[in-house]
Amino acid sequence: MEEAELERMREQFDQLVRERLPGAPIERVEVLQYGDDPEIEPGQLLARVVVAAPDEEPERLRAFEAFHDEHRTAFRDLRNELDKLPIRAVLQFKAGGAPGACEAGGPMLKLAHARGGPGPVSDGPGLTPVMARLGTEDLETLDTLIAAGIAGSRAEAVRWALARIRERPAFEQLRARTREIEELKSQF
Numbered sequence: 001m002e003e004a005e006l007e008r009m010r011e012q013f014d015q016l017v018r019e020r021l022p023g024a025p026i027e028r029v030e031v032l033q034y035g036d037d038p039e040i041e042p043g044q045l046l047a048r049v050v051v052a053a054p055d056e057e058p059e060r061l062r063a064f065e066a067f068h069d070e071h072r073t074a075f076r077d078l079r080n081e082l083d084k085l086p087i088r089a090v091l092q093f094k095a096g097g098a099p100g101a102c103e104a105g106g107p108m109l110k111l112a113h114a115r116g117g118p119g120p121v122s123d124g125p126g127l128t129p130v131m132a133r134l135g136t137e138d139l140e141t142l143d144t145l146i147a148a149g150i151a152g153s154r155a156e157a158v159r160w161a162l163a164r165i166r167e168r169p170a171f172e173q174l175r176a177r178t179r180e181i182e183e184l185k186s187q188f
Helices: 003-020 058-071 072-083 137-145 153-168 171-186
Strands: 027-032 044-051 088-095 108-112
Touching: 003 027, 003 044, 003 072, 044 072, 058 072, 058 088, 058 137, 072 088, 137 153, 153 171
Parallel strands: 044 088
Antiparallel strands: 027 044, 088 108
């Protein structure tokens, strides 16, 4: 995405956040794209709102939960605004506070992908969400599958790769051996 277009989106999102959450303890508002953060997939934006929170853990979590409870309607409104973008976006609220606290994995709320933009939605019936931590090489592999048009998201790329594994004859042999081992275990 062109830097000028991204900067325009940043300004608009910042203005929306300030309008929907007047007087809220907002430390900063960010709009990030692929390459800015490993969490962001190709063709996706991350709209992040960092909320001021106390530095100490129990109070920090309570303050973040109170912020969430107080502003539920604004969260929904912001997500609806992101739905209008021509690109998929994720809305994320993170607790800020002490320097580095936001990056240290404090309280966070990630709202569902906005439905705007190209590409299929990767959630659906019969699918089970799975969280995995991947290294740089694994992320690059998934992102290459997306860039090549084989998959529309990292989740789809993982499903595609698993389907290729299931097609291999050795996989069926592995499944048969696993069933044999389970049968032996049950005899103990």
